[in-house]
Amino acid sequence: MANSVKTSVKKYRRGDRKEARHRVTDRISAGDEAVARLAAIIESSDDAIVGKTLGGVITSWNQAAERIFGYTAAEAVDLGFL
Secondary structure (H helix, E strand, C coil): CHHHHHHHHHHHHHHHHHHHHHHHHHHHHHHHHHHHHHHHHHHHCCCCCEEECCCCEEEEECHHHHHHHCCCHHHHHHHCEC
């Protein structure tokens, strides 16, 4: 009797961990999808979108910013300030 209880507890715990792992994986997948969706919006925008630090250093910009300002993203990041 004691062995069957221990086995049941082990199975429950193992199953509970699997369920928790699936929940975490689902949340990460949903987060990845949201990031991909936002990235697509930024890249397809006709407006210049520039990412900068609080100090004003350019960290990224989209294709519309390349068209409007005439610099590629790599060149803009090298320039450093806007």
